[in-house]
Amino acid sequence: MRNLLMKVNYDGTHYDGFQTQPQGNTIQDRLEQAILHLTGEALKITASGRTDAGVHAYGQPFNFMTSSQIPLERWCLALNARLPQDIVVTEAREVPLSFHSRRGAKRKTYRYTINGNRFPDPFQRRWQHHHPVKLDIPAMQKGLTHLLGTHDFTSFASRKSTKTSHVRTIFEAHMEIDRSMCRPDSVDQGVIHTYITGSGFLQHMVRIIMGTLIHVGEGKYHADKVADILAACDRAAAGPTAVSKGLALWSVEYDEDGI
Amino acid sequence: MRNLLMKVNYDGTHYDGFQTQPQGNTIQDRLEQAILHLTGEALKITASGRTDAGVHAYGQPFNFMTSSQIPLERWCLALNARLPQDIVVTEAREVPLSFHSRRGAKRKTYRYTINGNRFPDPFQRRWQHHHPVKLDIPAMQKGLTHLLGTHDFTSFASRKSTKTSHVRTIFEAHMEIDRSMCRPDSVDQGVIHTYITGSGFLQHMVRIIMGTLIHVGEGKYHADKVADILAACDRAAAGPTAVSKGLALWSVEYDEDGI
Structure with a gap:
């Protein structure tokens, strides 16, 4: 199991904020769908915090545990290919298993x-x-x-x-x-x-x-x-x-x- | 009759260029519709030149002859209220009748x-x-x-x-x-x-x-x-x-x- 920390830029205009909502139109939903599509893992990501509907972000950190063996340098391109154009993952790195992007x-x-x-x-x-x-x-x-x-x-x-x-x-x-x-x-x-x-x-x-x-x-x-x-x-x-x-x-x- | 010179900024992403086309989805069409709506005049504007579909502009000049008595300082706000959000008129001035924004x-x-x-x-x-x-x-x-x-x-x-x-x-x-x-x-x-x-x-x-x-x-x-x-x-x-x-x-x- 690896703990991956990523950063994401997004134009939040058309989204209901970062955190998952029942209607599903959030940044978190889109990221989790892209990860599911890429790795087959239905996992939950943890972000540095929420953003409201319509709010944007430059380099918002999020992390998640994965058993995928995809090399680190391939994650950004692979996720961006599965994300809408107004959400762009710009960094991916492996961090200690104890790292938590909100608590830390x-x-x-x-x-x-x-x-x-x-x-x-x-x-x-x-x-x-x-x-x-x-x-x-x-x-x-x-x-x-x-x-x-x-x-x-x-x-x-x-x-x-x-x-x-x-x-x-x-x-x-x-x-x-x-x-x-x-x-x-x-x-x-x-x-x-x-x-x-x-x-x-x-x-x-x-x-x-x-x-x-x-x-x-x-x-x-x-x-x-x-x-x-x-x-x-x-x-x-x-x-x-x-x-x-x-x-x-x-x-x-x-x-x-x-x- | 007055000759008015204006400048327009536009995000051309969703338009078929500046110059009027039969299907009507151009910057010129939108500007002429806004003028018609404001003054009742079905007139033709002259621009500094064409732009291709998808091309943008900062301060593109255009001019037209009008018999409207609307004061100069009210034109920009009045037209912008009648234009889509990706087209913004930023300047309006009166110029000599001989002025032509393309030839000049x-x-x-x-x-x-x-x-x-x-x-x-x-x-x-x-x-x-x-x-x-x-x-x-x-x-x-x-x-x-x-x-x-x-x-x-x-x-x-x-x-x-x-x-x-x-x-x-x-x-x-x-x-x-x-x-x-x-x-x-x-x-x-x-x-x-x-x-x-x-x-x-x-x-x-x-x-x-x-x-x-x-x-x-x-x-x-x-x-x-x-x-x-x-x-x-x-x-x-x-x-x-x-x-x-x-x-x-x-x-x-x-x-x-x-x-």
Whole structure:
């Protein structure tokens, strides 16, 4: 038996998230079908975590135990040939039998992308939240700093969260502005990427953070209100849940060397 | 009567090119339908040129005469509300009645994009030719320099070309390599953009140039063979026509100030 760790990129537009659902239209279902097709093994994969419907991923780790003897270097091509074009496996390696891609994850980074330009981008529209309203980026950055550190993030969690603790740690967070597609004239404010790195994330956490920060950017909330929202431990205190299409799992880090 | 010049970005994946076709699934048809819907005018637009089925564009100019009194600043939003999401009008301005977006075009730039990484990119796959074969980029760049200047490009034109002259001028051509999505390990060679600027282009010209350059990059042709191919004035001398999805009209320039 081997424990294989793989990484997968996917455009989540047409899927109901990562984790298996009864109707079967998930990334996990597609991966497990491809593995079944390739090896004949009806197995369950373990991922670094869930993603919501419509959320994307770059290099999301998943692992599974297999008795297949297929050489390591052939797995990616063989699985990609059996996967739809919007799901691409990019890495495969053998890891110790004890490795677990969810329990072992130490740091996860999500990226949320707002297209702040006047018009949507027909090429990138599936993974950008088009929001052509003037945003005060320094205020949003200031709001973001209130989330750094270890806090109870109940205000930024879905009411449907079933977790016993909502305490999580945000290690890093920053914003980057890409002006490469701005028209020279113009009121375009660029494509705004927000990167948030934490120990783990609650359901809808990044999207509620972003909905709240957009309110800060629009001047509806003062940047320091983010601290009050956090202290309230009440979902009703925070802003709306930003649309899922702007969100991508950006990276997952492990303690183990080279993983 | 006003002469309006507009610019349009489109993901050409699902269209039969720019110019009107009997079956009606073209960018021009969609734009004219949106204008009809908005103004009630069944008019014909003039574009800077055609694009083939599956080819994309960034800022392709088109113009038309209208008696509509809709203020200039309202046209883009009004048309975009009536267009599919993969076609976006980004600029509208009034130009002299004598302006003609095809006849007035002095320089056109096309960009052809090859994804040379081992695996396709699920996010950019619709506008990249995935070609994970090792390419000799310096040889391709050398091949490209043989095309600079004024030549008869019959070898690089579709046999269906109906033009009386195949003499065109290439002003500039260069390649750029984007390694931002390469995996660190790895045999990935990056995303390779080739930009070609000329006075005008024959049917399939950029795609045949790229099919030929890919043969150079693979070592099937010596870089200097490009000069021989050009001199042959025979389509059979050149390489294959590269797939349309990698091609985008990148910019069109006019002599007039500010257009």
